[in-house]
């Protein structure tokens with residue numbers, strides 16, 4: 334049996350100079366070579382053990398890469414200046430003009446916009462599908478399809494992927510199975526479940542302090558080396574390099590990810606249950622009413638819970654906005670995009686992170702304007718938070734009625 338990912342990241346030891354308990358930060362953009370021959374060898378691709386230039390890799394970034402690869406059970410990993418940098422680089426490394434992608438229709442809006450609006454300019458097309466429907470996915474595949482792209486738990490509809498089914502489909506059709514695991518680090522290990530490439534926005538839960546933008550790709554050494562190849566690797570040639578200082582701070586935060594995920598999950602489970610009991614339209618993978626609840630239970634790391642993201646559909650944008658403003662006013666969280674912070678963050682996805690998706694398409698996938706995505710924080714006393722949330726909802730509704738009448 335493979336090691337629990339939480340144990341894997343905490344078992345890794347990287348010492349710094351003078352026996353420091355954290356690795357030293359490499360503060361150089363370029364590196365000396367002992368001989369001219371070893372420099373030219375490096376440009377020929379023999380980079381093993383050599384540092385060339387920090388856009389290619391740096392010792393500090395490689396520590397973080399190693400920890401992330403360990404966490405996802407992959408051979409290797411590489412890090413980027415943003416999650417979208419990791420996504421766009423992966424896609425551009427794999428696809429060329431004439432190729433086709435099948436992607437889930439419920440994915441992060443930026444990824445959707447890249448696939449829909451940017452890639453066609455380079456001759457790469459995408460068909461967006463309901464990722465929970467095998468027949469529709471298979472129908473969308475053509476001779477030109479190179480990749481199946483989705484998120485383990487989708488943004489913002491929280492649909493959970495059937496890894497076994499999709500991985501078999503990808504094997505049968507010889508496609509790369511690429512999964513963004515940003516919403517569910519530690520609870521889901523897509524590579525172990527059959528994905529080829531796992532992507533993270535480190536900006537979210539993994540870093541967890543909302544001070545950094547960063548991304549990662551975890552995959553085979555062959556794919557990671559292809560991304561970093563000095564002559565043809567888009568990680569190297571598009572230059573979305575993560576700074577060593579940021580990599581060092583993300584690595585330190587990664588070590589507390591297991592206890593943070595447990596607390597995010599515990600709080601989200603409590604709130605979603607309580608809201609559901611009162612009749613709110615709640616979506617959370619931990620609820621028995623969630624469509625893929627049993628599926629997720631069959632493969633997730635149970636001790637990490639069901640994750641920190643839940644949605645509540647308040648019926649209209651006007652109501653959602655009033656409620657979010659009132660909750661922020663009462664210090665229950667922030668009206669902000671992103672996720673994985675110690676404080677609860679909320680936004681109306683349809684008019685924010687998913688606004689790239691047209692209104693018609695949002696309607697089709699039942700992403701209503703009143704849907705609020707909550708990234709539940711690490712609140713110490715979630716029962717009191719819940720009571721205060723209900724009071725804020727009531728105040729917002731009362732204020733709205735007054736406003737509507739006046």
Ligand code: PLP
Pocket residue numbers: 415416417418441443484488513515516533534535536546547548
């Ligand atoms: N993937 C998901 C699921 C996201 O929610 C985001 C959000 O921004 C991204 C990728 C992009 O990551 P970043 O903002 O770090 O570029």
